[in-house]
Amino acid sequence: IVLTQAPGTLSLSPGERATLSCRTSQSVSSKYLAWYQQKPGRAPRLLIYGASSRATGIPDRFSGSGSGTDFTLTISRLEPEDFAVYYCQLYDDSIPIIFGPGTEVDIK
């Protein structure tokens, strides 16, 4: 299974909506799809698990959706602290864990 993320870079302004895509090369269970945020020099932080469940302490401007091969992370209104790199991650018995290549959300 291969994960692809699009776009590679997303240039937006604070207050705008960000839509990030993660696609899998074959249909997977949404239960096994997670999203992370990573800022420079920091460890990744779990945002979303099970494709749509927010992790503890994650603001509700972050939301996840999708099924099958297409998954989306949406940030409803970008705050200054949201400019970062976002990774999707999949668990599958055959792999078992892989990360997508990441999408960088930078300030326009």
Place this chain on the structure above:
Amino acid sequence: QVQLQESGPGLVKPSETLSLTCSVSGGSIRSNFWSWIRQPAGKGLEWIARIYDIVNDKSNYNASLKGRVTMSVDTSKSLFSLKLNSVTAADTAVYYCAKWSADRACFEAWGQGTLVTVSS
């Protein structure tokens, strides 16, 4: 809340063995699953290994690294370890330890990461 802290040499010579440990506090090492992930400078995340059954010492590894990597747990010291042998410059990266949630199929907690450079 579980906290993780990586430790180990920051510099390893080519062909030698990279050895890292991760100390676990604030939670039980026995009842959770543990993993290593790495990230070369300016690149993405790469999962390395996971222990998913401490009692029976079961683990799995990234197929691209299998044969070079070993992961183990020391429950008496509340830490787990990574050994990667025959290292090359391509193994230079920030290495993270993390807590794997089997229920949620994700990494719930991460260490701060430690940079390991492979160079003579």
